[in-house]
Amino acid sequence: MSPVDRRSLVALPFALAPLRLSAEEDESLIRGPTRPQRLAALGPQSDGVVLEVLVVEGQRVTSGDVLLRLDDQVQAARIGLARASAEAEGELRQAQVQFEEAQVVLGRTQQAAGRGVATDWELRQARARVEMTRAATETAQERRRIERQRLELELAQQAQTVIRAPFDGVVTRVDTVPGATLTRTDRPVTVADLAVIEAVLYVPAQAWTALRLGQSYQLMLSDPVSRAVPARLRHMDPVMDAASGRFRAVFIIDNADGAIPAGLEAGFDLRLVAP
Numbered sequence: 001m002s003p004v005d006r007r008s009l010v011a012l013p014f015a016l017a018p019l020r021l022s023a024e025e026d027e028s029l030i031r032g033p034t035r036p037q038r039l040a041a042l043g044p045q046s047d048g049v050v051l052e053v054l055v056v057e058g059q060r061v062t063s064g065d066v067l068l069r070l071d072d073q074v075q076a077a078r079i080g081l082a083r084a085s086a087e088a089e090g091e092l093r094q095a096q097v098q099f100e101e102a103q104v105v106l107g108r109t110q111q112a113a114g115r116g117v118a119t120d121w122e123l124r125q126a127r128a129r130v131e132m133t134r135a136a137t138e139t140a141q142e143r144r145r146i147e148r149q150r151l152e153l154e155l156a157q158q159a160q161t162v163i164r165a166p167f168d169g170v171v172t173r174v175d176t177v178p179g180a181t182l183t184r185t186d187r188p189v190t191v192a193d194l195a196v197i198e199a200v201l202y203v204p205a206q207a208w209t210a211l212r213l214g215q216s217y218q219l220m221l222s223d224p225v226s227r228a229v230p231a232r233l234r235h236m237d238p239v240m241d242a243a244s245g246r247f248r249a250v251f252i253i254d255n256a257d258g259a260i261p262a263g264l265e266a267g268f269d270l271r272l273v274a275p
Contacts, residue, residue: 030268032201034221034253034260038167038193043186044070045160050180055189057174061165067189070161070182079158082151092140099133106130169193170258192262197253199231199266202246210273211236211249218272219251222265229253229260 048070055067109126112118169191176188199219203211211217211233219231231251240247251268253260 028270029220030201030203030270031265032199032268034197034199034262034264034266036169036192036194036262037196037198037252038169040166040191041187042067042163042166042189042191043184044068044163044182045184046070046157047183048072048161048181050176050178050182050188052178053174053176055171055174057171059171060169061171061191062168063165065165066162067165067171067191068163068176072158072161075154075158075161079151079154082147082154086144086147086151088144088147092137092144095133095137095140099130099137102126102129102133163189165191167191167193168195194258194260194262195254195256197255197260197262198234199251199253199268201249201251201266201268202241202244203249203268204270205240205245205247207270207273208236208247217251217268219253220267220269221260222267225260225264231266 051069051071053068055061055065061067106126106129109118109123113120113123170193171189172192173190174188176182176186180188182188213233213236216230216232218228220228231253233249234252235248235250237248251266253266
């Protein structure tokens, strides 16, 4: 993971100079904000004290990278106990030996009963001993399965003390330091995927039949970009806003090089749309 250049840092949100247009252009231009297609404010799944922060603002991360880690000493001790219980074999081995011995005794008792040497009571006792040791073996096996599941639970709880990147992107905000206390409601780290930027515009209803999903259109971006960029129409909200007579349209801008910061104003000239 390495820091990125300033061009790829997200701008969320900040005030920018609006697009400067003539009166005619201003009437036909639909404006709206841009945003990263994926933006995640991340926090821990459990309360705790920050042990280490492994990233800085502006740093590129890949999916699964550890961004922040809480102190997990207590949880690590619980995992040690759970692992010791899950790996213990003495109880199960003892039950298995007793079961095997009971089977041998039952076989000999049956042979003795066939010769008239062993009584029916002794035979019943031998059979009962086999069943009891069989049950003890199954109980030990079940207890071991439960201990293994408890170990998995403790490991899962330990994973909740770590914040990982949910996707490839850029760290745009780090709002904590080692030693700080965090709760489940805190969101100390924000990651944005700037490879694709969305522009959300509210377009007049009369343009509905002229726009085509999947088609590319030109959007004008405000300062500091100040140029037109191609954008693909990804979504047209089928539910119109009756009060304004508009519908929401989402355009996708390819930004693989990270040259366009998010949070800019985008403008769409309706005169470029065929009636």
